[in-house]
Amino acid sequence: MSENPPRTELMGSSEFTNHHLGRTLEVRNLVKSFKVGSESFGKAERIKAVDDVSLFVPAGTTMGLVGESGSGKSTIARLICRLLEPDSGQVLVDGDEVTAGTKIPKGYARKVQIVFQDPTASLNPRWKVRRLVAEGIRVHGLRSRSETKERVAELVSLVGLPEHALDRYPHEFSGGQRQRIAIARALAVEPEVLVLDEPVSALDVSVQAQILVLLQELQAASGLTYLLIAHDLAVVERFCDEVAVIESGRIVEAGDPEIIHSRPEHPYTKALVEAHPVPDPHERTMYVHAQDKAEVAE
Amino acid sequence: MIDTPLLEVNDLSVRFGSVAAVSSVSFTVRSGEVFGVVGESGAGKSATAKAIIGLLPQSARVEGSVRFRGEEIRGASDATLRKVRGAGIGYVFQDALTALDPVRKIGVQLIESLQIHKDVSRKEAAKVAEDLLGEVQIKDPARCMSSFPHQLSGGMRQRVVIAAALIADPALIIADEVTSALDVTVQRRVLDLLLKVCADRGAAVIMITHDLGVVAQTCDRVAVLYGGIVAEEADVFDLFDAPRHPYTKALLQSMPRIGEDVPFVPIPGSAIQVVGKLHSCPFAGRCSYATQECLVDVPPVTTEEDGRQYRCVHALEPVS
Numbered sequence: 001m002s003e004n005p006p007r008t009e010l011m012g013s014s015e016f017t018n019h020h021l022g023r024t025l026e027v028r029n030l031v032k033s034f035k036v037g038s039e040s041f042g043k044a045e046r047i048k049a050v051d052d053v054s055l056f057v058p059a060g061t062t063m064g065l066v067g068e069s070g071s072g073k074s075t076i077a078r079l080i081c082r083l084l085e086p087d088s089g090q091v092l093v094d095g096d097e098v099t100a101g102t103k104i105p106k107g108y109a110r111k112v113q114i115v116f117q118d119p120t121a122s123l124n125p126r127w128k129v130r131r132l133v134a135e136g137i138r139v140h141g142l143r144s145r146s147e148t149k150e151r152v153a154e155l156v157s158l159v160g161l162p163e164h165a166l167d168r169y170p171h172e173f174s175g176g177q178r179q180r181i182a183i184a185r186a187l188a189v190e191p192e193v194l195v196l197d198e199p200v201s202a203l204d205v206s207v208q209a210q211i212l213v214l215l216q217e218l219q220a221a222s223g224l225t226y227l228l229i230a231h232d233l234a235v236v237e238r239f240c241d242e243v244a245v246i247e248s249g250r251i252v253e254a255g256d257p258e259i260i261h262s263r264p265e266h267p268y269t270k271a272l273v274e275a276h277p278v279p280d281p282h283e284r285t286m287y288v289h290a291q292d293k294a295e296v297a298e
Numbered sequence: 299m300i301d302t303p304l305l306e307v308n309d310l311s312v313r314f315g316s317v318a319a320v321s322s323v324s325f326t327v328r329s330g331e332v333f334g335v336v337g338e339s340g341a342g343k344s345a346t347a348k349a350i351i352g353l354l355p356q357s358a359r360v361e362g363s364v365r366f367r368g369e370e371i372r373g374a375s376d377a378t379l380r381k382v383r384g385a386g387i388g389y390v391f392q393d394a395l396t397a398l399d400p401v402r403k404i405g406v407q408l409i410e411s412l413q414i415h416k417d418v419s420r421k422e423a424a425k426v427a428e429d430l431l432g433e434v435q436i437k438d439p440a441r442c443m444s445s446f447p448h449q450l451s452g453g454m455r456q457r458v459v460i461a462a463a464l465i466a467d468p469a470l471i472i473a474d475e476v477t478s479a480l481d482v483t484v485q486r487r488v489l490d491l492l493l494k495v496c497a498d499r500g501a502a503v504i505m506i507t508h509d510l511g512v513v514a515q516t517c518d519r520v521a522v523l524y525g526g527i528v529a530e531e532a533d534v535f536d537l538f539d540a541p542r543h544p545y546t547k548a549l550l551q552s553m554p555r556i557g558e559d560v561p562f563v564p565i566p567g568s569a570i571q572v573v574g575k576l577h578s579c580p581f582a583g584r585c586s587y588a589t590q591e592c593l594v595d596v597p598p599v600t601t602e603e604d605g606r607q608y609r610c611v612h613a614l615e616p617v618s
């Protein structure tokens with residue numbers, strides 16, 4: 001799945017153990033609509049952000065979710081994590097219904113974690129990184145005080161941040177560093193299902209590779225189940241066991257990520273493959289104006 | 299007439315307490331040019347951008363000079379900076395959400411951004427705003443105008459912020475990771491629009507990105523940042539064809555290419571954060587060419603005849 005050498009040293013003396021087997025994640029016929037517009041700016045109407053979506057992610061595997069901006073990906077993520085109540089449909093983890101609006105099963109809050117598309121909004125600006133990462137461990141009573149301290153330091157280094165990051169506030173970090181703090185925070189409570197909404201889009205390729213390898217190692221060690229929202233087909237190809245393509249709230253294509261790449265049956269995936277920016281200035285095919293400039297330069 | 303560059307950054311340094319985020323960065327941006335700034339997470343890209351338009355927090359210590367159309371704006375008064383921002387320099391920051399007021403509708407915010415700088419009626423401004431939203435590929439501009447930020451998807455918000463930066467026709471656009479939240483089809487249209495603005499109106503863009511594909515497709519010249527210094531600055535063709543700085547070379551080799559089976563080589567180790575004053579080449583800890591010489595001081599700037607610059611004591615051979 002990965003072309004990188006496995007970075008087992010990353011795990012070091014880590015305490016990631018095989019103490020739980022993964023959980024399946026399933027959504028059935030989810031529908032969510034929003035009221036949009038207002039009287040003052042025109043007539044109010046409802047749009048269907050998620051329209052009869054069903055997905056099944058086997059335990060210990062990764063499902064990629066790709067689709068145009070505004071197609072409903074983050075809304076699905078929020079429905080899964082009980083942050084939004086669907087109009088209809090169900091969310092099930094390991095066969096148990098956990099749909100928002102139903103009674104929350106014991107331990108669910110820890111088992112299912114989300115890394116948001118916009119990491120800044122999810123990090124309390126008044127807490128230092130140490131507390132941001134430790135809070136979940138404390139709330140769920142997962143470890144002793146000294147163990148928590150060690151674990152927090154370990155997580156921060158696993159996501160590639162220096163030790164002194166622990167004593168700083170979220171606003172003191174670069175965009176990519178903040179995204180990694182959010183990942184460390186989600187991992188801290190040892191989730192079984194992790195919903196990752198564009199977790200690496202703000203990261204350069206080296207850090208991206210580091211984070212993806214870390215996530216893969218965690219999955220291999222403890223059977224985590226991932227739903228990965230990403231717009232980068234290269235990431236999806238490398239990382240996912242299966243991928244679903246969503247368009248205007250509906251799943252339009254699903255299957256093996258390589259098949260989607262090599263035989264894009266759907267215009268959207270085709271467009272994605274074609275529009276990928278070639279990292280070579282001699283091949284300026286995409287941008288008309290850039291092309292003109294290149295011709296002038298010759 | 300002497301052609302004054304649009305933007306001259308000279309010896310710019312930014313410190314946050316003991317962290318040296320930017321150390322002696324210099325570069326020049328001319329009208330009509332797309333100037334790329336690349337580098338890994340934490341390299342100092344956003345700190346440089348924010349220092350240029352004076353939007354760093356109070357806690358930051360900034361030194362050096364920033365000239366916009368020949369006028370010093372580093373440390374300028376709030377009144378001067380307010381005038382420069384928007385109409386002179388439009389900026390799109392990495393964190394799109396925080397750039398928008400959560401309790402006001404998008405339309406109201408866009409109209410206001412235009413009316414601050416241009417004497418236009420509300421109706422005209424609304425028309426301009428709606429057209430611009432269409433240009434950044436928002437499917438339903440009218441709906442977007444009447445939405446609050448939280449009612450939009452991440453990628454839609456990102457594009458709203460781009461529209462806000464463009465609306466007052468700035469001469470320079472600072473675009474910090476503007477397309478990293480967008481899929482490549484939308485990214486392409488947005489970048490096209492930025493390039494069109496450059497070509498049609500002679501505006502310049504500082505394109506901050508970690509995506510070398512975007513750099514290759516859009517930039518004229520590129521500065522490669524590492525550990526807060528400009529490791530190398532060159533014409534985009536020269537940079538990709540024959541990197542002189544080992545970090546540039548490593549960065550180019552770390553590019554994954556979609557659909558190709560060439561494994562990419564991530565740069566070993568992780569990016570550094572410079573604490574205290576920089577006394578050696580910041581890349582030394584990860585560089586396969588490093589020697590004792592690299593540790594005695596920050597390598598000096600070497601400038602070649604064609605203006606290409608790099609800071610390395612063992613620069614790679616130019617390939618002819």
Ligand SMILES: Nc1ncnc2c1ncn2[C@@H]1O[C@H](COP(=O)(O)OP(=O)(O)OP(=O)(O)O)[C@@H](O)[C@H]1O
Nearest residue numbers: 034049069070071072073074075449450451452453
């Ligand atoms: N709270 C809300 N109120 C009204 N409309 C909403 C709300 N949240 C989302 N929407 C709308 O639902 C649609 C789907 O949004 P969603 O955030 O799920 O998209 P996405 O696929 O994650 O897109 P992106 O790739 O841009 O993040 C969009 O049209 C958006 O404007």
Ligand SMILES: Nc1ncnc2c1ncn2[C@@H]1O[C@H](COP(=O)(O)OP(=O)(O)OP(=O)(O)O)[C@@H](O)[C@H]1O
Nearest residue numbers: 172173174175176314319339340341342343344345
């Ligand atoms: N307000 C702040 N206080 C303290 N340190 C800061 C602050 N802002 C940035 N830094 C530090 O300065 C360095 C440069 O940050 P900057 O935001 O410029 O990085 P960047 O190149 O934009 O990275 P990214 O690609 O992740 O956005 C980082 O090490 C960061 O942790």
Ligand code: SF4
Nearest residue numbers: 579582585592610611
């Ligand atoms: S100065 Fe030395 S350590 Fe730095 S890039 Fe050049 S060879 Fe490598």
Ligand SMILES: [Mg+2]
Nearest residue numbers: 074117451452
């Ligand atoms: Mg989203």
Ligand SMILES: [Mg+2]
Nearest residue numbers: 174175344392
């Ligand atoms: Mg940044």
